[in-house]
Amino acid sequence: MLPISFTVNDRPTETTCAPGGSLLRLLRSEGWAGVHQVCESGDCGSCTVWVDGQPVHSCLYPALRAQGKAITTIEGVAQDGQLSPMQSAFLDHQGFQCGFCTPGMILSCTALETTDEAEIRAAMDGNMCRCTGYQTIVESVVAAKNGHAQPTPVTTSGVGQSVPKQDGPKIVTGQPIYTGDWAPPATLHMQVLRSPHSHARIRSIDTTKAQALPGVQLVLTHQDVPRIAYSTAGHGEPVPDPHDHYLLDAKLRFVGDRVAAVVADSAAIATRACELIEVDYEVLPAVLDPLQAIGDKLREAWPEDLPVCEHPPLVHDEPESYQIADAAHNISGKVTLGAGDVATGLAEAEIVLTHTYHLPACQHFHLEPHACTTWLDEDGILVVRSSTQVPFYCQNLLCKLFELPKEKVRVYKPNIGGGFGNKQDML
Numbered sequence: 001m002l003p004i005s006f007t008v009n010d011r012p013t014e015t016t017c018a019p020g021g022s023l024l025r026l027l028r029s030e031g032w033a034g035v036h037q038v039c040e041s042g043d044c045g046s047c048t049v050w051v052d053g054q055p056v057h058s059c060l061y062p063a064l065r066a067q068g069k070a071i072t073t074i075e076g077v078a079q080d081g082q083l084s085p086m087q088s089a090f091l092d093h094q095g096f097q098c099g100f101c102t103p104g105m106i107l108s109c110t111a112l113e114t115t116d117e118a119e120i121r122a123a124m125d126g127n128m129c130r131c132t133g134y135q136t137i138v139e140s141v142v143a144a145k146n147g148h149a150q151p152t153p154v155t156t157s158g159v160g161q162s163v164p165k166q167d168g169p170k171i172v173t174g175q176p177i178y179t180g181d182w183a184p185p186a187t188l189h190m191q192v193l194r195s196p197h198s199h200a201r202i203r204s205i206d207t208t209k210a211q212a213l214p215g216v217q218l219v220l221t222h223q224d225v226p227r228i229a230y231s232t233a234g235h236g237e238p239v240p241d242p243h244d245h246y247l248l249d250a251k252l253r254f255v256g257d258r259v260a261a262v263v264a265d266s267a268a269i270a271t272r273a274c275e276l277i278e279v280d281y282e283v284l285p286a287v288l289d290p291l292q293a294i295g296d297k298l299r300e301a302w303p304e305d306l307p308v309c310e311h312p313p314l315v316h317d318e319p320e321s322y323q324i325a326d327a328a329h330n331i332s333g334k335v336t337l338g339a340g341d342v343a344t345g346l347a348e349a350e351i352v353l354t355h356t357y358h359l360p361a362c363q364h365f366h367l368e369p370h371a372c373t374t375w376l377d378e379d380g381i382l383v384v385r386s387s388t389q390v391p392f393y394c395q396n397l398l399c400k401l402f403e404l405p406k407e408k409v410r411v412y413k414p415n416i417g418g419g420f421g422n423k424q425d426m427l
């Protein structure tokens with residue numbers, strides 16, 4: 001570690017940092033939680049700070065270059081309790097929803113020199129927002145640059161008025177604390193080793209070297225966890241979805257599937273330990289085309305004469321999984337929707353358009369990482385602080401997997417930086 005000194009929001013700071021470490025990580029380790037950690041690749045802008053008055057993506061800025069500089073984070077933008085014109089404009093125009101992008105937005109937008117909407121949109125290329133559609137952000141910037149930011153009017157009844165978000169003042173000053181922004185002292189970190197193969201079976205797994213690494217507290221593989229099939233979708237009881245997941249499994253079904261989990265004193269140690277786990281994979285054939293994956297079902301499901309894969313590899317050939325629509329044809333679930341008499345409707349239609357639409361798989365994007373911190377409290381209750389959208393379904397599932405009564409599991413969520421259904425996915 002190397003010594004470094006700089007100011008943050010006019011506060012002199014003397015600390016140490018690792019060679020090659022980012023300013024983002026250094027600032028967060030110093031407690032500046034308004035500097036948000038998302039992509040760490042310079043794409044989202046959530047980590048924006050000012051260095052000597054210039055906005056930078058702190059995830060790409062080497063911490064050592066901050067030596068002697070003046071750093072400003074969102075927490076230091078308001079002066080003597082007075083919001084800056086840009087903060088006031090964001091508040092006035094409600095230029096946020098979840099607020100996770102807002103610190104970076106305000107710091108980047110303050111540096112803009114234009115009131116032209118198209119130029120503002122182009123200049124904000126490096127700051128992403130999933131919630132707002134950007135319109136209210138652009139309106140905020142135009143208002144601030146035109147000097148039209150007004151204090152948000154206080155509503156009395158709310159009827160017939162736009163009601164400002166209650167936590168707006170906290171959002172524009174970087175005060176909300178999201179899941180990843182707080183942890184109890186001496187929190188351990190978990191890292192997951194993930195499958196490099198689309199379809200494989202673990203012949204053997206040797207964790208000896210990982211367990212011997214100083215700072216490693218626990219290494220888990222499929223041999224250490226209960227084999228209980230569950231659905232990762234956050235739905236109520238009785239859960240209608242395929243029960244086709246296991247905490248850890250000897251069979252791997254996609255690139256990125258979980259192979260092992262390491263708990264260590266730091267995230268860096270856990271990551272290094274994952275690299276030391278030796279896995280002997282039996283790589284299995286994989287079918288990557290959904291039409292080929294359903295085998296001879298293709299003949300009845302598809303109007304065109306396509307080549308059929310008669311014996312596709314099966315993703316779920318284990319007997320414990322259940323509520324899979326058709327495991328023998330790799331069909332996980334079926335949804336049937338309809339309205340009225342389709343045949344009559346088609347017969348009466350003036351034009352019948354027939355086309356095949358291919359939709360790519362799509363993962364919802366939210367700025368705040370789907371993070372979780374958990375601990376056993378003084379009464380032996382498992383407390384889970386998570387950015388989940390479905391705390392009660394998480395509680396149900398944890399009780400099932402670890403055979404705990406409900407009163408022994410408490411799941412809650414603090415501020416959430418967007419979810420969009422993706423955080424309905426549980427474990």
Ligand code: FES
Nearest residue numbers: 040042044045059
């Ligand atoms: S975390 Fe720095 S740009 Fe996304």
Ligand code: FES
Nearest residue numbers: 097099129130131
């Ligand atoms: S308000 Fe921008 S990501 Fe939620």
